[in-house]
Amino acid sequence: MGINRRRVAFHTLGCKLNFAETSTISRSMPTEHFERVGSGDSADVHIVNTCSVTETADKKCRQLIKQLVKRDPEAFIAVVGCYAQLNPEKISAIKGVDLILGNNEKYDIANLIPAGGKNSVAEIYSRELTAEELFRGAWSAGDRTRSFLKVQDGCDYKCSYCTIPMARGNSRNPDISTIVGEAGKIAKEGIEEIVLTGVNIGDFGKSTGESFIDLLKRIVEVKGIHRYRISSIEPNLLTDDIIKFAAENEKIMPHFHIPLQSGNNRILGAMRRRYKREVFADRIIKIKEIMPFAGIGADIISGFPGESEEEYEDTYSFIESLPVSYLHIFPFSERPGTVAAQLEGKVPYKVKEKRCKKLISLSGSKQREFMEHNIGRSEKVLFEGLENDRLITGFTENYIRVEYPWEPSLSGQAKEVTLTGIAPSGRMTINMITTKNRL
Numbered sequence: 385m386g387i388n389r390r391r392v393a394f395h396t397l398g399c400k401l402n403f404a405e406t407s408t409i410s411r412s413m414p415t416e417h418f419e420r421v422g423s424g425d426s427a428d429v430h431i432v433n434t435c436s437v438t439e440t441a442d443k444k445c446r447q448l449i450k451q452l453v454k455r456d457p458e459a460f461i462a463v464v465g466c467y468a469q470l471n472p473e474k475i476s477a478i479k480g481v482d483l484i485l486g487n488n489e490k491y492d493i494a495n496l497i498p499a500g501g502k503n504s505v506a507e508i509y510s511r512e513l514t515a516e517e518l519f520r521g522a523w524s525a526g527d528r529t530r531s532f533l534k535v536q537d538g539c540d541y542k543c544s545y546c547t548i549p550m551a552r553g554n555s556r557n558p559d560i561s562t563i564v565g566e567a568g569k570i571a572k573e574g575i576e577e578i579v580l581t582g583v584n585i586g587d588f589g590k591s592t593g594e595s596f597i598d599l600l601k602r603i604v605e606v607k608g609i610h611r612y613r614i615s616s617i618e619p620n621l622l623t624d625d626i627i628k629f630a631a632e633n634e635k636i637m638p639h640f641h642i643p644l645q646s647g648n649n650r651i652l653g654a655m656r657r658r659y660k661r662e663v664f665a666d667r668i669i670k671i672k673e674i675m676p677f678a679g680i681g682a683d684i685i686s687g688f689p690g691e692s693e694e695e696y697e698d699t700y701s702f703i704e705s706l707p708v709s710y711l712h713i714f715p716f717s718e719r720p721g722t723v724a725a726q727l728e729g730k731v732p733y734k735v736k737e738k739r740c741k742k743l744i745s746l747s748g749s750k751q752r753e754f755m756e757h758n759i760g761r762s763e764k765v766l767f768e769g770l771e772n773d774r775l776i777t778g779f780t781e782n783y784i785r786v787e788y789p790w791e792p793s794l795s796g797q798a799k800e801v802t803l804t805g806i807a808p809s810g811r812m813t814i815n816m817i818t819t820k821n822r823l
């Protein structure tokens with residue numbers, strides 16, 4: 385091994401897709417030149433994979449970069465990903481940054497880090513995205529429990545508040561055989577669960593003439609992977625076939641995360657979303673009809689320009705009326721270059737904050753209701769690796785987090801349990817189902 389191997393640390397912000405891509409990039413670093421260290425360690429090279437979905441995300445990226453420059457002033461700092469794609473100039477203004485790579489160039493980072501020390505000025509490689517971008521595969525390893533497998537990238541939707549199509553380009557995907565091959569590699573790593581991820585995965589198949597349901601039917605055949613989770617899917621792309629297949633096939637988890645964004649049709653129109661709220665409600669009812677204990681999460685943007693108190697209340701009561709299990713709440717964030725940034729009727733910060741708070745408490749009561757609904761039921765839990773206050777935690781198939789006294793042999797294992805109650809931590813308590821106490 386070359387004595388001058390450089391210690392490289394990776395830092396990932398943002399979505400599951402970013403984690404899959406960081407993991408893939410880290411595997412591409414030649415080990416004869418680079419030695420991977422932890423994100424908390426001192427390093428010769430720091431690589432930051434960024435997110436730019438909101439103003440807060442941008443701020444977090446800048447803060448992390450400044451911390452790393454302070455922590456390791458001699459280190460080579462490379463910034464890649466969505467924020468680097470959308471705003472390379474802003475990043476190059478941060479003292480200590482050496483290299484800025486867009487969403488295509490980031491895969492070639494190993495060849496773009498010079499052998500010597502820092503660059504005198506930040507070098508930028510971040511070209512404009514075209515409509516003919518290639519698909520670059522990615523999957524995460526290193527976490528024995530689950531792997532994020534990238535099946536789709538980019539988006540052809542033009543939601544008025546979103547910059548992701550500008551950061552990641554057009555919707556594209558590899559053919560199903562390629563993904564089945566990658567799932568096979570993940571199985572060899574001894575990983576139990578794959579989370580199918582992308583930007584708009586319901587749009588899978590656009591560039592290959594295939595479909596998402598085709599992918600599901602093929603990927604469940606891969607030996608060694610016992611659980612597949614659909615990371616997130618648009619309501620208008622969640623077909624009856626997909627719901628039916630999830631109900632019939634034990635490998636597809638009964639857990640759906642569906643971006644709703646608003647429960648008011650005028651606001652959905654201003655967001656340029658491709659469905660009315662009735663479509664979302666219909667999907668929820670369809671799921672619960674054939675999978676009464678399915679876990680259902682929804683994204684909500686609160687405080688969209690022009691959102692009146694009545695329209696907000698409309699969203700609140702709409703969600704309250706539906707059997708969703710939890711919510712992810714996002715205060716509206718004005719993004720440069722989007723249609724929504726030009727809209728009148730900006731909602732004051734205090735009002736946005738108040739609306740988000742109320743939705744967060746609604747999410748809490750929905751989650752509690754869902755947990756109570758599951759008490760006494762048996763579920764299969766995939767236990768995670770890390771000890772947490774002398775406890776081991778894990779997720780049920782329908783996405784409930786549970787806890788159990790720390791037992792190292794359980795980590796990475798899927799076990800049958802009975803859900804017994806709700807712990808002060810907000811997780812559910814369980815009993816193991818053993819051959820002796822199996823009903």
Ligand code: SF4
Nearest residue numbers: 539541542543546548
């Ligand atoms: S579907 Fe809409 S919100 Fe989602 S990535 Fe595409 S443009 Fe953005």
